[in-house]
Each structure stands twice: as C-alpha cells, then as structure tokens.
Amino acid sequence: MTGPTGSTDRSLLVIGGGIAGLSMGCYAQMNGYRSTILEMHDKPGGVMTAWTRKGYTIDYCIHWLSGSKPGGSLYRLWEEIGLVRGCELIDLDEFFRYEGDDGRTVVIYRDLDRTIAGLTELSPADGPLIREFFGAAKKLVGRDMMADAPPRELMGLGGTAKLLPRMLPLLRPLRKWGPRSLESVAAQFKDPLPAAALRAMWPPESSAFFMLMTQAWLHEGSAGYPIGGSLPMAQSVERRYVELGGEMRCGARVAEILVEGGRAVGVRLEDGGELRAGAVVSAADGHETIYDLLGGRFLGSVHRDVYEGGVLPLFPSLLFVGVGVDDPFAELPQIVTGIETRMPAPLEIGGRTYRRLHMRVHNFDRTLAPEGRTAITCLLEADEAYWGPLRAADPERYRAEKQRVADAVVATLDSRWPGMGAKVEMTDVSTPATIVRYTGNWRGSFEGWLPTPEWQLKEVPKTLPGLERFWMAGQWVAPGGGLPSGVMTARQVQQLICHADGVPFRTTVA
Numbered sequence: 001m002t003g004p005t006g007s008t009d010r011s012l013l014v015i016g017g018g019i020a021g022l023s024m025g026c027y028a029q030m031n032g033y034r035s036t037i038l039e040m041h042d043k044p045g046g047v048m049t050a051w052t053r054k055g056y057t058i059d060y061c062i063h064w065l066s067g068s069k070p071g072g073s074l075y076r077l078w079e080e081i082g083l084v085r086g087c088e089l090i091d092l093d094e095f096f097r098y099e100g101d102d103g104r105t106v107v108i109y110r111d112l113d114r115t116i117a118g119l120t121e122l123s124p125a126d127g128p129l130i131r132e133f134f135g136a137a138k139k140l141v142g143r144d145m146m147a148d149a150p151p152r153e154l155m156g157l158g159g160t161a162k163l164l165p166r167m168l169p170l171l172r173p174l175r176k177w178g179p180r181s182l183e184s185v186a187a188q189f190k191d192p193l194p195a196a197a198l199r200a201m202w203p204p205e206s207s208a209f210f211m212l213m214t215q216a217w218l219h220e221g222s223a224g225y226p227i228g229g230s231l232p233m234a235q236s237v238e239r240r241y242v243e244l245g246g247e248m249r250c251g252a253r254v255a256e257i258l259v260e261g262g263r264a265v266g267v268r269l270e271d272g273g274e275l276r277a278g279a280v281v282s283a284a285d286g287h288e289t290i291y292d293l294l295g296g297r298f299l300g301s302v303h304r305d306v307y308e309g310g311v312l313p314l315f316p317s318l319l320f321v322g323v324g325v326d327d328p329f330a331e332l333p334q335i336v337t338g339i340e341t342r343m344p345a346p347l348e349i350g351g352r353t354y355r356r357l358h359m360r361v362h363n364f365d366r367t368l369a370p371e372g373r374t375a376i377t378c379l380l381e382a383d384e385a386y387w388g389p390l391r392a393a394d395p396e397r398y399r400a401e402k403q404r405v406a407d408a409v410v411a412t413l414d415s416r417w418p419g420m421g422a423k424v425e426m427t428d429v430s431t432p433a434t435i436v437r438y439t440g441n442w443r444g445s446f447e448g449w450l451p452t453p454e455w456q457l458k459e460v461p462k463t464l465p466g467l468e469r470f471w472m473a474g475q476w477v478a479p480g481g482g483l484p485s486g487v488m489t490a491r492q493v494q495q496l497i498c499h500a501d502g503v504p505f506r507t508t509v510a
Contacts, residue, residue, distance in 0.1 A: 018046020
C-alpha cells in the first residue's frame, strides 16, 4: 500500500465526536491505540442528537436504523461500537404517506407486496413499472451489504475474489438501477401522483438503487426504529468508548492541524493549547478540515472536484421544526418517515416558496413527549446562504423569520387536523445556521454528499496527497451519509492505520 508510513507511536487524535468520531475512537481503543476525541460541542453525537423544549424531545436524526436485524454484517458493526446495546427496536407497518392535492393518498408500506398492490390499485396504468421497480427491491431482500468489507486500498485481487460470492446477488440490480436516478424513474410514471410521491421520498438526484436497498431492508425487518431516538444511541457509543479506555473531550474546538515534515503531528485548539499524537483522524466537516484546519495545502484532485467543481451534490440543509401537541394521535397510523401534505397557504421565505410540508408524528415513541401528548417534527429544505448571514446581521429579523416558519407549520397542522392548532404547546425552529453553529457542517448539509448514480461505487479519498499520518472518516468520504457511513469508514480507517503500523486489526462486541 502506498500512502502514510507506519509509526511506533500508538496515540491518536480524533477531530469530531459525531457517530464517525465516536466509532473511530472505539476501533482505535480495540486495537491498542491511545485515543482522544475532540468535540467542539458540549456533548458528542454531531447531527445524531436531540434536545428538549417544555417537556418534549425534538429528535434531529434517526428515522430508521439500517441493518437493525441481528445476523447481518452491519448489525455486527452496531454491536462492536455499542450502538444497539440495551436498545429497543420496533418495525412499523407504514414507511411514508403522500397526500396529493387531488384527495388521493400514496402509501408506501414496509411490506413490498402491500406497496405493489396499493400503488397498482391507485394507478393501474403504471402497474408494469410499479411491479418492475419494487419487484427489484424484493430481489434484494436478505442480501447483506458487506459492511465488514475491508477498505478498497487493502483489498487487491485476492480480497475482491473473497467477496465475490457475497457480491454476485447484488450485481444485476446494481447494474440496472444503480446508473438511474430516482428522477428518471419518476419521469416514467403516467400518473403524476406516484411520481410526485417518489420525488418526495428521497432526493430525486439519488441513485435508484439506494432507495431499493432501503425498501428491501424495511421488508425484511432490518430497518427498525430505536425507541428513544438518536441521542440515547450516541450516548451508548460514548459509554462504549470510555469503557474501552478512550478520552472524550467536549468543548474542545480544533483551530489547526499541526504538520511537521509532511506528517500530521497534532492539533492546536482554539484556546491556544496544543496536543501531539502519532496520527490524526478528522471525522469532522470535510471542507473545514481541508480548507481551514489544513489551510488548503494538501488538496487532492478529487477533493477539488467535489468541493470546488460541484461534481457531487449535497444533501440539502433544513428548516427543522419541532412541535409539541396535547393530543395522542391514537387514530393516526404509525409511519416511519411521516406524511407529506399540502400547506393551506404558500410560505415565501429565504428565496423559496413552500407549498407542501413533511410532518413526522412520533405517536410510535411515547418517550419523546409527556403522557397523552405527541412530539412532531417537520422538514423543509432551506439554504444556509440565506439563514447564516441573516442570523449574523439581523438577529431580530432572524427570530421573526423563524416564527413565521413555526406559524406556517401550526397552520398546516390545524388545516390537516382541524382544531389541532389550539393544542400546540411548543414550537422550536432549527435553521441551517443552527446546524453550522453546532456541527460545522459545510453549507448546513445534514448528511454530506448525495449518492448519485455517477458516485454509487466511488469514494472520496480518506487521505490527502503529501500528508502522512492523517486520515478522514465519516459522511464526507462516503456519498450517501447516514450512520452506516460513519461506522464503516471509521472501521476502515482503523484498518488502514493498523496496516501502516504492522498491527493486526481486531474487533470486539459490547
């Protein structure tokens, strides 16, 4: 392997305490390295977080946990980092509802046969396409995603040959649907309603294969929801890390990665303090890492293409609205990702016009609200370029704009369930500026790079040219983002470090 050379110094600094950083620390400790995680926020978790308002918990991250069924390779990784330890996972019957303007509703079920039957009844003319597309997901049921595969840098021909039997069942659907975007699939529908629902379920630029794989996991019961939401799982991984002997330092913002003789040797903190180590891993924002912490001195061609050339689109930033309602929503079906419905009046804000709202009613998780009440979260795509400068230049107007968003959400709830507006006890609005402030994510993106057809089998390099003893992990090196990218890339980076140091890679289960 070419790249960073080995070291006898088994100390490691990890920048960022989100799921990638926490996983990185766990794997470092499992392999005999002395690691310290440096997190700028006052608690770890990154975007895998939640906060409370007036007795309600607003969960920012988890909708479903991929690989939640015991026995698969991804579940093994969850066990290794302690993510699912003591966690109650439930499978809901419905995945998504799209309420059309014409009074019809699209329902995507966890069960693929119910989805195919329901969509075909709704739009008979699209029956052949519906059966072909969702039938492809059925062929992926039970197929392992090989989350435990070694990094490509270490595989070679022998490693590829060993994985080939596990890869073969994925190749045909990957060849057919991987090169296609969801938009190209949606454009084939004769009925505009299921087409609109497909575009609303997932970013339309995404590879269709990623959606099919998600539907397959749902069908087999391997995409469950963890009761309690995101933060308890992040705290569980933090406990696993500390139990393994790692050091967690919150409120420790890194200002610079120290480089001497072409090697990363430590970091300088914002308070002026310096920490030294045998290697540095950034599990923090990729743009800030490359352009700020390293001053743009070690910029590879792929990194330049994605950050400057725009060859990879970002997951959007969000207006994320938490609502607390004095109602149990007992009659509403329990839905994994929620309902998208029409707003009673357009909302024009930040250069965008909103006509529809995505609402997730957490009537399936009573731990998030006081007894007899329900927490609701609502999503609207937004632009950091508007909300960031507004917050900095005019805080009063920023607050007023947030209130306009909250008012529009309450009005939509009241329109969808008459009288519900009077039962609202709490609203809280997170903007793209909020995400940047607490996580540093570039442009407020909540999940990094979109998994486009062109990048379905590509990765952003984990190393930078001319810089030894430095690696990157997390959503900025793995298009598709999410929890799997955090743990998988961290595991792979530790394998690369072990290989460079001549240390056998090993894991244990919590």
